[in-house]
Amino acid sequence: MDNSTLANATTDLCVDSEQTPYPSVIWVALAVLMLATFFGNLLVIVSIAYFRQLHTPTNFLVLSLAVSDMLLGVSVLPFVTFLSMTPCSIHQKFLCRVKSLFDSLLCFASILNLYCICIDRYYAICRPLSYHSKINSRVIAGMISMTWSAAVVLALVVAFGGKKNKARCAITQNMRLSFLAALCAFYVPAVVMSTLYTKILLVVRRQVRSIQVANSSESVSKAERKATLTLAKVICAFLLLWAPFSICSTYPFSLPLPVFETFKFFGWFNSALNPFIYAYSHSWYRSAFRLFLTGKIFTETCANTRLN
Template identity: 30%
Template sequence: MEVNGSASNSSTLGVADTPGYLLVLKAISLCTIIVMAVLGNLLVVVSVYRYRKLRNITNCFVVSLAIADVLVSLIAMPFNASVELSGRWMFGHAMCDVWNSVDVYASTVSIIHLCCISIDRYYAIVKPLNYPLVITERLVVMMLTFVWVFPVSISFVPIFLGWYTTAEHQLFRAENPHVCKFVVNRPYAVISSSISFWIPSTIMCVMYYFVYQEAVRQAKFLYKNASAASRSQIAMNGTISPSRKGPLEGEDRAGETAQKIRHEHKAARTLGIIMGVFVLCWLPFFTWYITVSLCREACPCPDVVVVVLFWIGYLNSCLNPLIYAYFNRDFRDAFKQTLQCVFEPCCAKAAAERSSV
């Protein structure tokens, strides 16, 4: 989400005064973030498409989230980078509205995706018996449709119709075609930030609080059952043979359930970390956004701080694939195999030979 404030006014002077090596360093940094975000999220999409093990309901939301991050990376980031490197807006009023709309839209889509994922994890762990009855394919389609359609109401519609800003800013836009500022009025600031961040974040925190409590309860339950099974076996046999290679009878009965619970917990942990990183990346921006929008001139903020807040938020789009690769073994293995197929020309032939055997 973009609120370009006074940064665009002073950006031309700032770029002119910036040493060449710093400008090159800035260009490399911004381009690196953009390329990593695009390639990383495309890797997520391709990996889920290629590997059947990753095709589940939760990963439908993960793939859709990756597509939203690709949208941010291909449209919102390059326009912002062009302003930061050139010091001026070069694409006219219409593209300025498109840029701001996509920025607001994609950011809102991303966080509502995470909100849906938190609800999915809540039912998978806290209400596992109800999960297949509630989280059906039809409901997932409805949720994804809502995620992609609803944010239009706070992005493209109010921005293209001019409802988001003030009359003074409309006059400023007409007189300054080389400045793309996103100055919002107070009602739009409150409504858009609530829908885009504050309400979904609150829902996510509540959902993961219940998930955490249930995870702790289940961990204690599994520990007690394993201990009880061990004591029962010892009481029946008198002792446990050191040469026993198989599992205890009680452990064997509970093994499948325990494995399923651990799998759900790992998925919840990975997605919980993604949620936490998203909040950490966007909380500073939205705090600044609502504060500056409500108190106006009474809350000045240096331009460099505004730029840093934007790109910390954008950085989130390239962090999710790294989180999958580090914390989720299934994604990590899929990423490795996908990258091997990209960088090893003989991979496809070898795979065909293996499948024919």
């Protein structure tokens, strides 16, 4: 193919794609979102890996959630920015498939990790006597493996089961495929998590009302309740931020492209928000983050430090 033919093909691609780059303010917003998602979740990952007090079944699930959120920040968001800046690239179709694959994989993994965390909290609060026998290291490893395996399968279906839309590198599927993906990754987890957390919060409320003389087992119960309430906020954020995109992608009505993309940004923002929820709601994470941000872990051994 000579230069003139290549130029004509590129021009045709630009005309057919009907794409315009994002305004500069959107690129700035994407950059801020990318950095917040990466560094916030990296802080969660290193805190859980470093401090032995955070080596609990629940926190290993939180670690898996943070990994999926962090990877979304370093892979999907840079892809989105690059594709917007180069809408006329001859490799646009291939790059769109790759972006869609990673986007779907990491979003599904993030959502399914939340689902597993909810199950863990249900056993910890509603069935405390059987919690340690039901939820152990082997079970947690199995839950994490199943989460990522299911995310890979769903991502492959979404990325390669649809066709490239002419509008800003969107991948569209038929209604059955879109509904199936949303059913597995949003609707079913949302219904199950809402039901379980409603029951969990009722149990927590009943426990608070019937607190007896403080002892070691009561101290553990308080820690479990605090972790549960923190993760309940994470679930609420997930439901609020992912609902608009999930609903609009599975029902046969059309929205202006900027509105649809804004709903997707809400979903991506959920990955950046989770670390701030941990830091705001749980003193253990605040203490761990403080030790890292002040550099104290580099001057002394803090792995066994008691986090307040």
